[in-house]
Structure formats: C-alpha cells, structure tokens
Amino acid sequence: MSLTDQLLTAFANYGLPALFGFVLLGSVGLPIPGSVLLVAAGALVQQGEMDLRWVIALVSIAAILGDQIGYGIGRFGGRRLVDGVARRLGGERHLARAEALARRWGGFGIFVSRWLLTPLGSALNLASGMAAYPYLRFLACDATGELLWAAEYVLLGALLSDRVADLIALLGNLSWLLVGLVGAAVFGWLLLGLLRSGRR
Secondary structure (H helix, E strand, C coil), X not given: CCHHHHHHHHHHHHCHHHHHHXXXXXXXXXXXXXXXXXXXXXXXXXXXXXXXXXXXXXXXXXXXXXXXXXXXXXXXXXXXXXXXXXXXXXXXXXXXXXXXXXXXXHHHHHHHHHHCCHXXXXXXXXXXXXXXXXXXXXXXHHHHHHHHHHHHHHHHHHHCHHHHHHHXXXXXXXXXXXXXXXXXXXXXXXXXXXXXXXXX
C-alpha cells in the first residue's frame, strides 16, 4: 500500500481531523500529497458526506498554520537548523530553488507556490523566514494563495467526483512536472543573464 493510499484510508476513517493534520504536516514540509487529499474531500462533498464551506475553511487554516511554522523555523531557527531540516526531509534541492524564487519574486512567488507550484511551498516558507521577509506581507500572500489552493482542489474533486481515481493519479505526476518546468525556466533565465553579462 502506497503512502497516498494509506493517507486516503486514514482520511476515510477519521474524516476532517485527519485531513487537518495531514495538510498541516504537509505545509510544514513532510512529503504529504495535500492536493490529492483535497480532491478526495471534494468527492465526499459532492456525495453529501462533507460540507463544502467547512472543508475549505479547515484546509485553509491548516495550510496557513503549517506555513507559519515553516516561516518561524526559517526566521528564528538559523541557517544550520534549516539546512538540517531540509537534509532530513530530502529537500535540499527544493530549498535552493525556493531561495532563488524568494529572492526574485518575493510576495508573488509566495502566492504562486501556494496553489500552483505546491511542492516548493514548504521550502519557500523556510527561505522567506531566513530572508526576514516582512511577516504581515508573507501572511497576506500566504493566506490568499492557500485559500485559492483549497477552493480549487476541493471544487475540482467535487466537479469530477466520478473520475477521482484518475484525477488523483494525474495529480501525483503533474505537481512534479510543474516544478521541473519552473526549475528549467529559472535555470534558463539565470544562464541567459550570465551570457549577457559575459559579453559586456
């Protein structure tokens, strides 16, 4: 049984408290497929087993709280602690990409990493904290993006509830494809900048 299957089984057995806990831990940085769980929650909303407003509110709060923990670790934990956490969670590459994204895009990068480039989200929380990004601005961009993330995936699960298994399989691959494409674009942009500066 895969990790995703185990999480879906726990969610089916324990409902919203399990969903809250999994989303919180995923936002802090554990490798938990939160988007997949939201799609499953959307299917349950469609079947009348859960209330749409409660699911979106609970998921948003869990994700925002987890992001604040990550930001706090980056801000107050110091570089050594952040590197240790990233190493233990296997996220050194994500942290490096997130730091580049944080330096380049600031609040827009925080917002986009909540709902589109979700695998970079937890690393960007750490990077934003380490860079002492203004907290209230971080919170505003974070909360807006997490609310959008919760709404889009829960509604997607509700709309496509008859095809949830196919959608869950697709989401597992699509997130990493998006990260790869963004990574390639950032690398290309940096390389182009180096080539241009070398010609001067």
